[in-house]
Amino acid sequence: MNKSAMILPAVALVVAGILSSIFIVDEREKVLVLQFGQVKAVKEEPGIGFKVPLIQNVVRYDGRILGLLTQPLEVTPLDDRRLVVDAFARWRIVDLVAFRESVGTEGVRAAQARIERILNAAIREVLGAVPSQRVLSEDRTSLMNLIRDQARRQALSLGVDVVDVRLTRTDLPEQNLAATYARMRAEREREAADEVARGNEAAQRVRASADRTVVELTSQARKESEVIRGEADATRNGIYAEAFGRDPEFFAFTRSLTSYQRALQGSNSSIVMQPDSQFFEYLRSDQPPAAP
Structure with missing residues (x-):
């Protein structure tokens, strides 16, 4: 019984040591x-690994690709x-020993802070060398690749690889928006x-051209x-002259009637002249006046 009592604890210790x-x-x-x-x-x-119990310990790190969203950063482009x-950056641990030596016991949290500082420096350097129009354009792939490559070179000393970098927002500061909109x-x-x-100048030209065309x-x-009026008058005078040549008395009569019509137009016409005036010769005598 004493032997069994001593063996069981020893076996338990051995099993516990193996498991640990x-x-x-x-x-x-x-x-x-x-x-x-x-x-x-x-x-x-x-898989399965082994360590020395009580002397060695195991530290675990995420082996997947991790994400990092940076805080808003103000940059000044070339203009x-x-x-x-x-x-937004994506990164992963590629050298566990270098990673442990760089960040110590703080692990991923410390690595995130250091990667963000590296990324901010790369963003400032790359975007500060180009005009703002290129930064604000829709095609910023080349700029993001430059930022990624520069951040990757600096982050290798931490034992990490920067897989990708994306610019998620590029806006004007709030205090500049009003001035920009204005x-x-x-x-x-x-x-x-x-x-x-x-438009007014073109309308003026069209109007001047139209006025000139109207005048012309x-x-x-x-x-x-x-x-045409001169030709008509000449034709009329020719007809009058021909008619006068054929019958002078009839021509004188028609001319007198025309004169009466013109003189007596209106509802209240008055003419003052001598009674024996030759103007009313056809009105007071049945005989035509003598031809001049």
Whole structure:
């Protein structure tokens, strides 16, 4: 009985020691085996690993691609137009030993802060070398690739690889929006005024051309009417002369009637002349006046 009582605790201790020396690495993890803070083994493949109980311990790190959303950052492009930029980076641990030496016991949280500082420096350097119009354009792939490459080179010392960088927002600072909108409004109003001025100038040219055409047409019509009127008067005078030559007395009679009609037009016509005036010769005698 005494022997059995001593063996069972020993077996239990051996089993506990064996179990505590075994650890399992998940396919999503990377593991460091540390002994008094020093790296003794690196386990990156999934499976079972072993360590010395009570002396060595296991530190686990996420082996997947991680994301980092930076805080809004104000940058000044080449044309001194300030912009507020947000970026999103994807990164992963590629060197566990260098990563442990760089961030210590704080792990991923410390790495995120250091990567963000590296990323902000790369954003400032790359965007500060180009005009703001290129930053604000829809096609910023080349700029994002430059930022990624520069951040990747600097982040390798941390044992991490920057896989991708995306600019999620590029806007003007709030205090500049009102001034920018006012400038845009002034530019649009100036363009509108230019268009109105050009329209008025074109309308003036069309109006002047139309007025000139009216004057020319009116002058031509007046000229033609005067010519026609002159020809008609000449024809009329020729007819009168021919008629006078055929019957002078009848011509004198018709001329007198025309004169009476013109003189007595209106509802209250008055003529003052001598009774024996030759003007009323056809009214007071049945005989025609003598031909002159």
